[in-house]
Amino acid sequence: ILNVEQSPxxxxxxxxxxxxxxxxxxxxxxxxxxxxxWETAKSPEALFVMTLNGDEKxxxxxxxxxxxxxxxxxxxxxxxxxxxxxxxxxxxETGGGADGLTFGKGTxxxxxx
Amino acid sequence: xxxxxxxxxxxxxxxxxxxxxxxxxxSGHRSVSWYQQTPGxxxxxxxxxxxxxxxxxxxxxxxxxxxxxxxxxxxMNVSTLELGDxxxxxxxxxxxxxxxxxxxxxxxxxxx
Numbered sequence: 001i002l003n004v005e006q007s008p009x010x011x012x013x014x015x016x017x018x019x020x021x022x023x024x025x026x027x028x029x030x031x032x033x034x035x036x037x038w039e040t041a042k043s044p045e046a047l048f049v050m051t052l053n054g055d056e057k058x059x060x061x062x063x064x065x066x067x068x069x070x071x072x073x074x075x076x077x078x079x080x081x082x083x084x085x086x087x088x089x090x091x092x093e094t095g096g097g098a099d100g101l102t103f104g105k106g107t108x109x110x111x112x113x
Numbered sequence: 114x115x116x117x118x119x120x121x122x123x124x125x126x127x128x129x130x131x132x133x134x135x136x137x138x139x140s141g142h143r144s145v146s147w148y149q150q151t152p153g154x155x156x157x158x159x160x161x162x163x164x165x166x167x168x169x170x171x172x173x174x175x176x177x178x179x180x181x182x183x184x185x186x187x188x189m190n191v192s193t194l195e196l197g198d199x200x201x202x203x204x205x206x207x208x209x210x211x212x213x214x215x216x217x218x219x220x221x222x223x224x225x
Contacts, residue, residue: 032211043117043203043216044156089156093211100146100158100169101211 002026004092006104013080013111020076021107023090027071032093034101035064035075039086047075047088080111115139117206117217125223131192134220138185138206145187146214147179150201159202162187163210191222199224 005024013019025033035047048057053068061078077084087108091101118137126132138145146169147159158171162181179189185206191198201221205214 034211043218044205046213046215049212091156098169100161100171102158103156105155 002092002094002099002102004090004102004104006088006090006107008107009105010108011110013109015080015082015111015113017080018076018078019080019109020074021088021109023073023075023092023104025071025073025090025092025102026094027068029094030068030071030092031096033066033068033073034091034093035073036089036091037086038089038106044089075107077109080109082111082113085109085111117204117215119202119204119217119220121220122218123221123223125225126194127225128194128196130194131190132194132222134189134202134204134222136187136189136204136206136217138187138204139215142206142208142215143185144207144210144214145181145185146205146207146211147187147189148203148205149173150203150219151197151199156203159189161210168210194224196224198222 032051036044038044048064050066055066057064063076066073087106089106091103120135144163146161150156161169165181176192181187201219203219205216207214
């Protein structure tokens with residue numbers, strides 16, 4: 001069973017501050033890494049899909065990097081706003097997708113005004 | 114365009130019963146995946162259907178099954194319900210596979 005770990009489990013950040021958190025995954029048989037944002041009372045929203053070592057993706061003030069050799073991805077939020085409060089999930093796809101997606105438990109981010 | 118819809122939104126069943134959940138994907142999407150969210154285990158992949166065929170399956174017992182129809186709508190069935198099946202069940206659709214998936218609002222199942 002694939003083990004995808006996210007840290008920290010929760011994070012309180014002041015509005016305007018920047019923050020980052022980590023997703024760790026086994027590097028063997030890696031195919032893709034997904035990031036999702038899940039706001040309370042809403043559905044998960046896809047942020048990024050990354051496949052290549054060194055990939056960097058950006059969407060507004062949110063960006064992500066990928067290191068497939070060492071098995072980690074970072075998600076960065078620059079200048080956090082209250083609307084960034086959500087649980088951020090990463091999911092690892094292995095075996096060319098044949099094994100489905102394995103999710104981490106998420107990082108619960110709270111932005112305090 | 115219309116998003117992913119799931120019915121019913123809430124459901125209460127008793128142990129031993131069976132349940133069928135429905136998911137209608139975004140028009141044009143052929144891949145539908147199902148997920149279970151519980152407080153203890155987080156979000157777990159159940160299975161993926163593409164063009165009426167199950168392509169991938171997560172680590173769940175055979176009581177969990179699904180199917181997909183020619184219009185890409187999908188159903189998930191859980192037989193012989195157990196208390197531990199209480200969860201939020203999400204489906205997600207995409208054009209081909211696990212690239213950008215769009216999630217539905219979920220069905221919250223409570224097993225008493």
